[in-house]
Amino acid sequence: GDSVTQxxxxxxxxxxxxxxxxxxxxxxxxxxxxxxxxxxxxxxxLLLKATKxxxxxxxxxxxxxxxxxxxxxxxxxxxxxxxxxxxYFCALSADSGGGADGLTFGKGTHLIIQP
Amino acid sequence: xxxxxQSPRHKVTETGTPxxxxxxxxxxxRYMYWYRQxxxxxxxxxxxxxxxxxTDKGEVSDGYSVSRSKTEDFLxxxxxxxxSQTSVYFCAISDFGRASTDTQYFGPGTRLTVL
Numbered sequence: 001g002d003s004v005t006q007x008x009x010x011x012x013x014x015x016x017x018x019x020x021x022x023x024x025x026x027x028x029x030x031x032x033x034x035x036x037x038x039x040x041x042x043x044x045x046l047l048l049k050a051t052k053x054x055x056x057x058x059x060x061x062x063x064x065x066x067x068x069x070x071x072x073x074x075x076x077x078x079x080x081x082x083x084x085x086x087x088y089f090c091a092l093s094a095d096s097g098g099g100a101d102g103l104t105f106g107k108g109t110h111l112i113i114q115p
Numbered sequence: 116x117x118x119x120x121q122s123p124r125h126k127v128t129e130t131g132t133p134x135x136x137x138x139x140x141x142x143x144x145r146y147m148y149w150y151r152q153x154x155x156x157x158x159x160x161x162x163x164x165x166x167x168x169x170t171d172k173g174e175v176s177d178g179y180s181v182s183r184s185k186t187e188d189f190l191x192x193x194x195x196x197x198x199s200q201t202s203v204y205f206c207a208i209s210d211f212g213r214a215s216t217d218t219q220y221f222g223p224g225t226r227l228t229v230l
Contacts, residue, residue, distance in 0.1 A: 008155075034218070043205055043221040044158075089157060102148055102160035102173055103219055 002027040006090045006106035013080055014114050021075040021109045023064075023090035031092040033057075033066055033073040034103065038087045047075075047088070085113045118142050119222035121206050127228045134193040136225050138206030140186075146209040147189040148219065149173075149181065151202040158205065164189055196229045203227075 006023045013019060025031065032051045036044040048057030053068035062077045073090060090106040118141030128134050138147060146165055150158040150173075160173030162181040170181050178200060180192045193200055206222040 004157075036221075043223045044207075046218055046220070049218060091158075102150075102163050103158075105157040105159070107155060107157040 002031070002092060002094050002104045004090050004092055004104055004106035006088075007109050008107050010110040010112050012112045012114060015082055016079045017113075019075070019077040019080045019084075019111070021088055021090075021111070023073045023075065023106060025071050025073065025090075025092050027071075027092055027094060027104075029094070030068075031094055033064070034091040034093070035062070035064055035073070035075050036089040036091060036105075038089065038108070040086070044089065080111075080113050082113045082115055085111055087111070119206060119208055119220060121204075121222040121225050123225060124223065125226045127230065128196055129230050130197055131195050134196050134227065134229075136191045136204055136227070138189045138191070138222060140189075140208050142208060142210070142220075143186060144208040144210045144220075145186075146219075147183065148207040148209070149179075149189065149191045150205045150207065151175065151200075152205060152224070153202050161191065161204075193227075196227075198229050201227060201229045 003026045034049045035047040037047045038044050048059045050057040050066035053066055056065045064073050064075045087108045087110050089108045091103040093103055120139045122137045148163040149161040152158050159175045161175055161179050162173055164170045164183045182190045204225045207219040209219045
């Protein structure tokens with residue numbers, strides 16, 4: 001079945017550091033890929049998405065590129081802020097189900113940014 | 116923000132009692148989902164609905180049932196709660212199909228504790 005693998009952390013960085021959170025996936029067909037962010041005590045918010053190979057999703061300074069050859073969708077940000085502290089989830093929407101039958105999530109990466 | 120509310124937001128109950136969680140949306144989206152979030156597991160799909168009275172099972176459906184009698188409401192029922200069902204439950208909605216997008220939008224979550 002489909003699966004998503006990401007580092008669980010916690011990942012601790014200093015403010016203004018460069019961020020990379022790795023995400024790799026296993027899926028049949030051509031899934032859509034997502035990054036969601038969860039701030040403490042809240043639900044998940046869509047951060048960015050990509051629907052086909054070589055697409056780059058971007059939002060709030062975060063970027064991720066859909067790499068089909070390496071089955072990866074790594075999240076990056078050039079300079080993190082304390083307000084970026086949260087849990088980040090990589091997810092995929094299965095091509096076989098057309099996306100309607102739910103998302104498959106990674107276990108989440110807890111990011112802590114220190115001032 | 117997508118108009119999604121969940122009730123109750125917090126609940127403590129005892130083993131063996133029935134529990135119903137409610138998800139309400141004001142977006143008129145066709146698809147609705149129930150996930151549970153547990154440490155070390157990320158989010159896992161319990162059940163989903165692709166229309167009024169149309170539902171299907173997800174990855175972890177045992178011990179749960181759902182109903183959708185109106186577009187805006189999706190109910191999750193634990194017929195006889197067990198301690199293993201202590202979790203945070205998230206509802207999500209999607210407008211997949213009509214908007215040609217498989218993005219899901221999440222509610223604020225319900226924290227359920229089964230003693």
